Amino acid sequence: MNEQLAYTIEVFANGLMAGVLYALVALGFVLIYKASGIFNYAQGVMALFAAMTLVGIQNGQVPFAHLINAIFGTDVHKFGWHVHSFLAIALTVLVMIALAWMVQRFVFRHLVGQEPIILFMATIGLAYFLEGVADLMWGSELKALNVCASEGACLPQGMNVWLEGTTYEALGYGFFIDNLDIVASIVAVILVAGLVIFAQYTKQGRAMRAVADDHQAALSVGVSLNFIWVLVWSLAGFVALVAGIMWGAKSGVQFSLSLIALKALPVLMLGGFTSIPGAIVGGLIIGVGEKLFEFLIGAPFLGGATENWFAYMLALLFLVFRPQGLFGEKIIERV
Amino acid sequence: MKYKLGTMAVAAMMAASPVMADLVFPSLSYRTGPYAAGGIPFADGYADYFTMLNARDGGIGGVMTKVIECETGYNTEKGVECYESTKGEGSLVYQPLSTGITYQLIPKTTADNIPMHTMGYGRTSAANGDVFSHTFNYPANYWNGASGAINYLLGENGGSLEGKKIALVYHNSAYGKEPIRTLQELSKKHGFEFKEVPVDHPGQEQKSQWLQIRRDKPDYVIMYGWGVMNQVAIQEAANIRFPMENFIGVWWSGSENDVLAAGDAANGYKALTFHGVGSDFPVFDDIKTHVTDAGNAAGAGDQIGTVLYNRGMYAAMLAAEAVKTAQEIHGVADINAAQMRDGMEALEITEEKMAALGLPNFGPSFKVSCQNHGGDGLVGVTQWDASSKTWSLISDFAPSDMDVIGPLIEEDSAAYAAENNIESNC
Numbered sequence: 001m002n003e004q005l006a007y008t009i010e011v012f013a014n015g016l017m018a019g020v021l022y023a024l025v026a027l028g029f030v031l032i033y034k035a036s037g038i039f040n041y042a043q044g045v046m047a048l049f050a051a052m053t054l055v056g057i058q059n060g061q062v063p064f065a066h067l068i069n070a071i072f073g074t075d076v077h078k079f080g081w082h083v084h085s086f087l088a089i090a091l092t093v094l095v096m097i098a099l100a101w102m103v104q105r106f107v108f109r110h111l112v113g114q115e116p117i118i119l120f121m122a123t124i125g126l127a128y129f130l131e132g133v134a135d136l137m138w139g140s141e142l143k144a145l146n147v148c149a150s151e152g153a154c155l156p157q158g159m160n161v162w163l164e165g166t167t168y169e170a171l172g173y174g175f176f177i178d179n180l181d182i183v184a185s186i187v188a189v190i191l192v193a194g195l196v197i198f199a200q201y202t203k204q205g206r207a208m209r210a211v212a213d214d215h216q217a218a219l220s221v222g223v224s225l226n227f228i229w230v231l232v233w234s235l236a237g238f239v240a241l242v243a244g245i246m247w248g249a250k251s252g253v254q255f256s257l258s259l260i261a262l263k264a265l266p267v268l269m270l271g272g273f274t275s276i277p278g279a280i281v282g283g284l285i286i287g288v289g290e291k292l293f294e295f296l297i298g299a300p301f302l303g304g305a306t307e308n309w310f311a312y313m314l315a316l317l318f319l320v321f322r323p324q325g326l327f328g329e330k331i332i333e334r335v
Numbered sequence: 336m337k338y339k340l341g342t343m344a345v346a347a348m349m350a351a352s353p354v355m356a357d358l359v360f361p362s363l364s365y366r367t368g369p370y371a372a373g374g375i376p377f378a379d380g381y382a383d384y385f386t387m388l389n390a391r392d393g394g395i396g397g398v399m400t401k402v403i404e405c406e407t408g409y410n411t412e413k414g415v416e417c418y419e420s421t422k423g424e425g426s427l428v429y430q431p432l433s434t435g436i437t438y439q440l441i442p443k444t445t446a447d448n449i450p451m452h453t454m455g456y457g458r459t460s461a462a463n464g465d466v467f468s469h470t471f472n473y474p475a476n477y478w479n480g481a482s483g484a485i486n487y488l489l490g491e492n493g494g495s496l497e498g499k500k501i502a503l504v505y506h507n508s509a510y511g512k513e514p515i516r517t518l519q520e521l522s523k524k525h526g527f528e529f530k531e532v533p534v535d536h537p538g539q540e541q542k543s544q545w546l547q548i549r550r551d552k553p554d555y556v557i558m559y560g561w562g563v564m565n566q567v568a569i570q571e572a573a574n575i576r577f578p579m580e581n582f583i584g585v586w587w588s589g590s591e592n593d594v595l596a597a598g599d600a601a602n603g604y605k606a607l608t609f610h611g612v613g614s615d616f617p618v619f620d621d622i623k624t625h626v627t628d629a630g631n632a633a634g635a636g637d638q639i640g641t642v643l644y645n646r647g648m649y650a651a652m653l654a655a656e657a658v659k660t661a662q663e664i665h666g667v668a669d670i671n672a673a674q675m676r677d678g679m680e681a682l683e684i685t686e687e688k689m690a691a692l693g694l695p696n697f698g699p700s701f702k703v704s705c706q707n708h709g710g711d712g713l714v715g716v717t718q719w720d721a722s723s724k725t726w727s728l729i730s731d732f733a734p735s736d737m738d739v740i741g742p743l744i745e746e747d748s749a750a751y752a753a754e755n756n757i758e759s760n761c
Contacts, residue, residue: 157574159574251570259539259563304547
């Protein structure tokens with residue numbers, strides 16, 4: 001196989017995988033925006049908070065240990081046990097549901113009917129608050145994240161050797177795909193399928209869609225807006241946990257994890273803020289686009305490191321021709 | 336002997352002098368934000384050393400020390416605000432802990448007559464004291480690091496890198512770009528092929544860069560990274576099965592934070608350093624006794640011996656030694672910032688002094704002068720053992736190639752002097 005062609009295919013495939021990871025982050029934004037019209041600036045911090053909570057629970061860390069020790073003069077840091085990954089994930093989901101309830105109860109319930117910019121500002125405040133709480137609760141140090149079904153059966157990292165060997169034998173060039181990216185893709189497919197099934201075939205899902213379509217109409221037929229918003233924030237919290245696990249497994253869980261939100265913005269601009277399939281397709285286009293551009297033009301002619309700005313440029317290009325994004329709803333407002 | 340006499344003279348003067356103010360050391364720390372994991376241990380080490388001096392020695396020369404922390408979040412604007420809000424507190428020396436903040440503070444500290452110490456970061460050409468009167472970057476700078484890495488690789492390859500391919504994976508910022516010119520010059524001198532691979536901030540996604548490295552197959556990779564970029568780079572290097580022993584990070588890419596996330600895959604990874612690793616030094620016993628056990632640690636007390644804690648502690652030690660030098664020069668214990676600058680400019684660190692401070696073989700010996708604010712630029716190499724989760728120093732602190740670095744420093748500082756109408760300081 002022609003070497004350049006092989007490299008291009010490899011870059012393309014890895015772009016798709018990276019796109020899935022971007023889409024995982026973007027999904028959380030879409031869920032909340034679709035149901036409540038709120039652009040949730042705190043989505044990245046929610047991923048950080050979820051991942052920190054998961055690691056904290058796994059490692060048996062005492063939450064708010066520094067605070068407790070400072071107030072009571074104690075010296076407690078760990079409970080002394082290790083929680084199985086699946087149980088820790090379940091407990092983290094409960095924490096995210098509790099967070100969703102508190103966000104709704106103490107923040108957005110008081111802001112019903114406010115301008116979108118006010119709601120957006122509230123999410124900025126929420127992001128900083130949550131970051132501070134995460135720091136107080138679990139500490140700022142970097143934590144390694146290992147999600148394991150059993151001892152030795154953890155989230156896989158590293159090159160997929162089978163794929164490399166097979167493609168080398170067949171094509172004369174061994175392709176690189178990261179095992180973690182393969183897992184992330186499978187998880188993303190399951191997640192999206194689950195969300196679609198939930199939205200289409202469950203009572204709560206249909207209520208969620210009704211609220212997304214028209215708040216007033218949904219209220220008039222007895223749908224509880226508060227419940228739906230808690231539900232949506234819980235789902236976004238769950239998506240944030242999945243994104244936090246996938247990104248945190250790569251880099252460890254640390255405060256820069258919240259910056260993954262930056263990767264989701266061009267995806268949202270491209271895919272649309274209200275479409276779950278849009279988040280996936282947008283993620284894939286951004287992932288492939290930025291990787292191919294870097295490989296074919298960025299690195300050879302522009303000195304490299306073009307991915308960040310190219311993603312935004314690509315999204316802006318789409319905005320010029322389709323402001324609502326590829327799958328977004330066209331909003332027509334009459335004056 | 337001279338040192339002891341000086342100390343005794345200062346102590347005698349102290350006994351006869353009225354109540355004095357504290358020796359103030361502002362700490363522009365970052366305990367929050369995306370780089371907190373790196374900022375916390377440094378800030379803890381810096382504060383704990385001064386706390387130890389107060390508890391054990393009653394301060395420096397009889398004057399108590401005081402650390403004022405100001406949170407920068409590793410943000411340049413906040414760093415400048417921190418400087419402005421603390422400079423009136425009698426601050427003796429600033430450690431901005433960020434190349435961006437350093438660039439902003441160079442003219443400000445010069446105008447305010449307050450010295451600044453940018454140890455292993457900042458503007459490299461500030462080593463030229465003739466131009467940068469108030470900025471010091473001893474014991475080593477970025478260009479020493481680049482040269483130190485190449486010297487180490489020369490040693491590994493029988494003195495020749497002819498025909499070898501070396502890639503630089505760097506944070507695409509002023510910091511990350513610092514070694515490029517030096518490495519370009521060194522590639523001409525030693526005949527190796529040099530390839531630049533930039534990574535955009537924050538560096539959470541580096542697939543393109545490591546696929547490029549997989550295709551190009553460099554013999555060695557040098558990294559100038561920070562924060563999450565380091566952890567991801569080491570994981571990606573492991574993913575493409577790049578040999579870890581051929582992967583060398585600068586000192587800002589060589590802490591426990593950088594390797595722990597990758598687990599066993601990071602085993603053998605190397606990093607440059609200008610100070611010792613681990614906690615097997617007598618000074619840490621004093622810190623434990625007088626600070627941690629006394630409940631006065633700046634943090635949780637669990638960072639002692641980590642790379643970045645040691646670096647913070649080392650920075651504090653160098654500041655304290657500069658204070659002692661200044662006290663000797665000026666014959667006063669309660670020195671001001673201008674006198675501190677003189678102390679820093681006359682600082683000499685010897686192995687005897689280090690041993691006396693409880694830090695035998697912890698760092699290189701060096702001497703600062705009016706012309707040379709960068710010290711001798713000695714650089715060592717450490718290696719990570721994933722099973723024991725420890726760094727080991729695997730080389731001596733060796734000199735860098737000043738034949739290459741010297742002219743680059745001259746050129747860059749001359750340009751700065753011309754831009755800012757700076758006359759000779761020495």
